[in-house]
Amino acid sequence: MAKKKTKSNKAPKRKIKKPDFKLSSQQKLVLGSFLVILGILLCIAFISFFFTGEADQSSLSNFTNRESETQNWLSKSGAWLSDLFIQRGFGVASFIFSGLLFLSGVYVLMDIAKAKLRKHWFWGLFIMIWVAILFGFFGDKNDILGGTVGFEINMFLQDYIGKIGTSLLLLFGLITYLAIRFKVTFQSISKLFTSAKKDLKDEFSKANDEFSIPLDNNLSKEAEAIKTAFDIPLENKKAPVKKESKPEAPTPLEVKVTEEEQEEDLEMKVETVAEEQSETDNLANKLVEDFGQFDPTLELSNYQFPPLDLLKKYDTEGITINQEELEENKNKIVETLNNYKIGIASIKATIGPTVTLYEIVPEAGVRISKIKNLEDDIALSLSALGIRIIAPIPGKGTIGIEVPNKNSTIVSMRSVIASKKFQTSEMQLPIALGKTISNETFVVDLAKMPHLLMAGATGQGKSVGLNAVLTSLLYKKHPAEVKFILVDPKKVELTLFNKIERHYLAKLPDSEEAIITDNTKVINTLNSLCIEMDNRYELLKNAMCRNIAEYNAKFKARKLNPNEGHQFLPYIVLVVDEFADLIMTAGKEVETPIARLAQLARAIGIHLIIATQRPSVNVITGIIKANFPARIAFRVTSKIDSRTILDGSGADQLIGRGDMLFTQGNDVIRVQCAFVDTPEVERITDYIGSQKAYPEAYLLPEYVGEESGTSLDIDISDRDKLFKDAAIVIVTAQQGSASLLQRKLKLGYNRAGRIIDQLEAAGIVGPFEGSKARQVLIPDLLALDQHLENESP
Ligand SMILES: Nc1ncnc2c1ncn2[C@@H]1O[C@H](COP(=O)(O)OP(=O)(O)OP(=O)(O)O)[C@@H](O)[C@H]1O
Numbered sequence: 029m030a031k032k033k034t035k036s037n038k039a040p041k042r043k044i045k046k047p048d049f050k051l052s053s054q055q056k057l058v059l060g061s062f063l064v065i066l067g068i069l070l071c072i073a074f075i076s077f078f079f080t081g082e083a084d085q086s087s088l089s090n091f092t093n094r095e096s097e098t099q100n101w102l103s104k105s106g107a108w109l110s111d112l113f114i115q116r117g118f119g120v121a122s123f124i125f126s127g128l129l130f131l132s133g134v135y136v137l138m139d140i141a142k143a144k145l146r147k148h149w150f151w152g153l154f155i156m157i158w159v160a161i162l163f164g165f166f167g168d169k170n171d172i173l174g175g176t177v178g179f180e181i182n183m184f185l186q187d188y189i190g191k192i193g194t195s196l197l198l199l200f201g202l203i204t205y206l207a208i209r210f211k212v213t214f215q216s217i218s219k220l221f222t223s224a225k226k227d228l229k230d231e232f233s234k235a236n237d238e239f240s241i242p243l244d245n246n247l248s249k250e251a252e253a254i255k256t257a258f259d260i261p262l263e264n265k266k267a268p269v270k271k272e273s274k275p276e277a278p279t280p281l282e283v284k285v286t287e288e289e290q291e292e293d294l295e296m297k298v299e300t301v302a303e304e305q306s307e308t309d310n311l312a313n314k315l316v317e318d319f320g321q322f323d324p325t326l327e328l329s330n331y332q333f334p335p336l337d338l339l340k341k342y343d344t345e346g347i348t349i350n351q352e353e354l355e356e357n358k359n360k361i362v363e364t365l366n367n368y369k370i371g372i373a374s375i376k377a378t379i380g381p382t383v384t385l386y387e388i389v390p391e392a393g394v395r396i397s398k399i400k401n402l403e404d405d406i407a408l409s410l411s412a413l414g415i416r417i418i419a420p421i422p423g424k425g426t427i428g429i430e431v432p433n434k435n436s437t438i439v440s441m442r443s444v445i446a447s448k449k450f451q452t453s454e455m456q457l458p459i460a461l462g463k464t465i466s467n468e469t470f471v472v473d474l475a476k477m478p479h480l481l482m483a484g485a486t487g488q489g490k491s492v493g494l495n496a497v498l499t500s501l502l503y504k505k506h507p508a509e510v511k512f513i514l515v516d517p518k519k520v521e522l523t524l525f526n527k528i529e530r531h532y533l534a535k536l537p538d539s540e541e542a543i544i545t546d547n548t549k550v551i552n553t554l555n556s557l558c559i560e561m562d563n564r565y566e567l568l569k570n571a572m573c574r575n576i577a578e579y580n581a582k583f584k585a586r587k588l589n590p591n592e593g594h595q596f597l598p599y600i601v602l603v604v605d606e607f608a609d610l611i612m613t614a615g616k617e618v619e620t621p622i623a624r625l626a627q628l629a630r631a632i633g634i635h636l637i638i639a640t641q642r643p644s645v646n647v648i649t650g651i652i653k654a655n656f657p658a659r660i661a662f663r664v665t666s667k668i669d670s671r672t673i674l675d676g677s678g679a680d681q682l683i684g685r686g687d688m689l690f691t692q693g694n695d696v697i698r699v700q701c702a703f704v705d706t707p708e709v710e711r712i713t714d715y716i717g718s719q720k721a722y723p724e725a726y727l728l729p730e731y732v733g734e735e736s737g738t739s740l741d742i743d744i745s746d747r748d749k750l751f752k753d754a755a756i757v758i759v760t761a762q763q764g765s766a767s768l769l770q771r772k773l774k775l776g777y778n779r780a781g782r783i784i785d786q787l788e789a790a791g792i793v794g795p796f797e798g799s800k801a802r803q804v805l806i807p808d809l810l811a812l813d814q815h816l817e818n819e820s821p
Contacts, residue, residue: 051136060137067130069102070109074123076101077110081172084111119167119175121159128152151209157181158201165194315586322584324508324596328531331719334503338711339442339704350434354384357410357431361386364409368402370394376426380465381700382436382687383414387426396420399427414683422695430465430698432683439463439686441496441704445503447471456577457510457599457635459500461493461660461690462701470690470699474501474601474637477658477692478630483643483673484662489686489701490639491521493660494605495709496702497637498525501601502712507531508598511726513557514543515550515604522605524709527717534600534726537774542725547613550604554621556731557602557634559776561625563729564632566767567594576633593771598726599633607640608647619649626655643673657693662686662701729774747786750775752816754783755792759812764793764802790819 051059080099084107090096100106113122128149135145160178167174174182185194206212325331354377362372371391378385390399400419407415410431418428444450444460447469455473464470474480474497484490501510511534516522522543525533533542536549536556544550564576571588573579576597579588588594602625604610610618626636638656640647643664653672661679664670670679678689678696686701748754750773757772758764764787769780784802787793792815794803806812 056136056139060133060135063129063133063136065133067126067128067133069106070113070126070129071123073100073102073106073110074114074126076106077114078172080107081110081115114172114175116176118156118160119163119171119173119178121156121163121178122175124152124156124159151205154201155205158198158205161185161194161201162198165198312585312587319586322586322596324580324584324598325506327722328507328720331507331531332715333506334712334715336442336446338715339445339499339708340440341442342438342440342703353434354379357384358386360409361388361406361429361431364402364406365390365399368398368405370399370402378466379433380467380698381433381439381463382683382685383416383430383432383465383698385465386429386431387421387424388429389426396427414681414687416678416681416698432687436683436685436700439700439702441499441702441708444469444471444702445500450500450504453504457501457601458504459497460702461496461500462686462688462699464700465698470697472658472690472692474635475599475633477635479626479636479656480638480658480660481648481652481656481673482637482639482660482662483648483664483669484641484660484679484688485665485669486641488662488664488682488684489688490641490662491605492686492703493662493688493701494521494603494637494639495704498603499704499709499712502528502532502716505599507716507722508596510599510601513553513600513602513728515553515602515610516543516545517547517606517609519545522603524706524713527713529725530721530723531716531719534728537727537730547610550610551614551617551621552731553728554602554618554625556728556776557600557629558621558624559729559731559770560600561629561632561634562777563771563774564597564634565628566771567597568632570594575631593768597633599635601635601637603637603639605639607638608642608644611647619652623651623655626652643669645672648672659691661689661691727774729770729776730779731776732779747790748779748783750779751783751786751790754780755787755790755806755812755816756809758787758793758804759806759809762804764804768801791815 077100080101083099087096087098087104088108088111096104098104098107100110102109110122113125114120118125131148132145134140135142157177160174161182162178163171163174164178164180164182165174167179171179182194185197189197323329358375358377362375365372365388371394373389373391375389376387378387390396396419400417403415403417406417406429407413412432414430414432416428416430418430420426421428439462441460444462447460449469450458450460450471453471453473455471456475457473459472459474461470461472480497482490482493484493498512501512507528510532512525512532513534514522514525526541526543529535529542535542535544536553539549544553568574568576568579570592571579571582571594573582576599580596582588583594583596622636622638625634629635636656638652643661659673661670661673661682663682663684664673664679667677667680670677673679674689674691674696676696682688686703688699688701690697690699753773754769757769761768764784766777766780766784769775769783770777773780775783784793788795788802792804792806792812794805796802806815
């Protein structure tokens with residue numbers, strides 16, 4: 029029963045497929061021209077009928093006889109068709125039919141919407157019958173004006189509603205046609221009459237004055253427009269209605285009508301008011317129009333990014349599945365857990381480059397902590413190092429057991445750099461670190477981290493990791509966009525990057541080597557970086573930007589004036605290999621600026637990468653840890669070290685050789701670090717180094733340690749070597765401020781302050797005036813030259 033019911037319910041729902049009447053372009057051409065020609069032929073036959081119709085009457089009955097002759101311009105068919113349509117049909121109104129055929133042909137040819145055509149046909153046939161009846165009303169049975177149909181319908185109507193009824197019905201038909209087809213209203217007609225009457229009146233009075241003015245010209249535009257609406261069935265009808273809004277006939281009724289009509293027909297133009305632009309915006313737009321956006325890479329516009337071929341392909345690349353090993357490991361895991369009475373509902377394996385993840389779903393009622401405690405037992409039964417149990421895997425509801433593969437595969441730098449994920453990444457500072465356990469390329473954004481702490485026992489892959497980070501950036505960033513400060517106390521790890529000093533490195537103005545190997549220089553560099561940070565914040569504040577990306581975008585759009593100290597700011601990445609050594613020798617002096625930078629530098633594009641062998645608490649202090657949420661742990665020797673770096677165990681169970689754990693605050697992800705060998709780095713740096721470079725490395729602001737600062741130097745010989753440059757800057761800008769010197773000459777605050785004091789002593793700037801800039805006492809550079817000449821002995 030129930031079945032039957034559902035069947036009967038469903039039956040009506042079945043859709044009947046409509047036949048598809050879509051014509052191809054060729055079919056449209058054929059059909060369209062057929063209709064056009066048919067329309068023309070009919071029209072010719074109809075016209076001919078008025079001249080030849082009578083003569084052809086006799087031959088109509090002999091249609092099949094080829095001998096009989098016809099006068100119609102289209103011969104027998106013409107005679108027969110016109111007799112059918114005009115004589116026995118609708119009279120002269122039949123022309124409408126031929127017109128409709130012609131119009132249909134045009135519509136098909138030009139592929140115009142069918143809905144409009146349907147309307148034309150409906151109203152065309154309507155008016156055809158109406159005209160036929162109208163002529164039939166006045167004519168007799170054989171009258172060709174109304175045709176037989178017109179006459180017969182008329183007779184029929186007259187039998188039932190009489191002559192008056194028929195004429196009223198005809199009038200009603202006409203009103204209906206005009207009202208619906210041309211949207212004519214009572215008001216528009218009455219208005220037509222009023223305005224026409226008024227115009228006529230005016231013209232008559234004028235004519236009386238001037239004697240001769242042709243009447244026809246004097247119909248008002250409105251009258252003409254309505255007239256047109258009656259004559260031609262076109263869309264023009266909108267125009268006259270609009271014009272009625274002229275306040276010529278100010279009766280209240282008319283005003284209302286006008287409003288209604290406007291609502292219907294007037295299209296409203298919405299004009300959006302452009303936001304007022306400030307003077308600088310206008311100037312910037314003009315500059316961008318004239319010169320295009322500022323291109324920071326212009327100075328090295330021919331710079332070529334290193335090609336992929338410089339990186340090596342490895343034979344051991346690509347994962348090979350060892351089915352036996354998988355099966356064996358699975359059995360051992362199941363067995364070991366069974367020994368402890370832990371049942372497994374399901375098990376699944378994901379093979380990565382160095383480890384395979386076995387995901388197990390324990391049977392209901394098993395405590396997770398119980399499995400977690402069996403880590404060592406499972407490691408024992410699998411007789412493998414580096415087993416890690418993740419219980420549960422976040423977001424998955426399973427327990428993961430990571431087991432190292434017997435034959436690990438190398439993840440080449442080439443494969444991660446070539447990956448789509450890296451190549452198409454839109455990150456600010458993308459780093460391809462390696463591959464995850466599910467063999468996906470792992471790309472992170474250093475700008476988002478915003479600083480990175482790397483730790484791992486010696487020989488576990490830190491230096492390779494650092495090289496992978498630097499290589500990633502070299503493959504993605506133009507020398508104008510990123511600068512590195514490399515600190516390498518071991519003196520050998522990063523020396524290769526010396527070759528790209530003038531492309532990618534930043535250094536202190538007075539230092540010879542860009543790569544810093546001396547610990548005392550590190551202190552100066554870090555402090556200098558703090559000054560650069562303060563300067564950049566000042567620039568951002570003046571430009572009203574919240575971060576470097578916004579600032580650079582604004583600078584590129586030429587909205588910031590370089591004469592006010594603005595410039596395109598490259599990202600600065602500080603890399604410290606062997607941080608422990610630094611802390612040992614310099615202690616607080618290093619820790620303070622590092623902590624300051626770590627806390628504040630994220631917005632202005634300074635990012636720190638710090639690597640250490642010894643992740644003990646006296647090296648990675650609380651304040652540093654707090655500011656380095658992103659951490660990479662290579663293999664460490666003890667659980668305590670693992671806890672220091674990751675805030676949890678796990679790093680002690682890694683297998684080394686680039687096997688690492690990455691965390692950015694919450695999840696810990698196991699990644700096999702990409703391997704980049706020294707010869708590969710050498711090839712890359714050679715390739716970049718051989719290209720045109722900047723005249724010198726990116727200069728950091730000068731930092732002069734407090735202890736080397738001297739008090740006011742009034743003695744000319746003791747003046748700063750930038751004294752003259754500073755004087756020129758100050759006189760040119762006519763502004764005696766230390767921060768101007770800091771920006772223009774890239775000086776530290778202390779040195780700039782000292783130079784200002786010297787300028788005061790030399791009588792170039794006035795005395796200190798609180799928060800206001802000092803007065804400049806020399807009006808121009810010529811006067812400055814004379815002033816300094818007079819001074820010198
Ligand atoms: N991602 C990797 N893939 C394969 N092998 C690696 C990987 N990373 C490191 N290794 C191997 O480990 C060796 C040591 O790596 P690396 O020099 O980076 O160690 P380290 O942690 O910097 O040691 P140290 O602190 O003593 O400098 C490399 O020579 C290489 O053979």
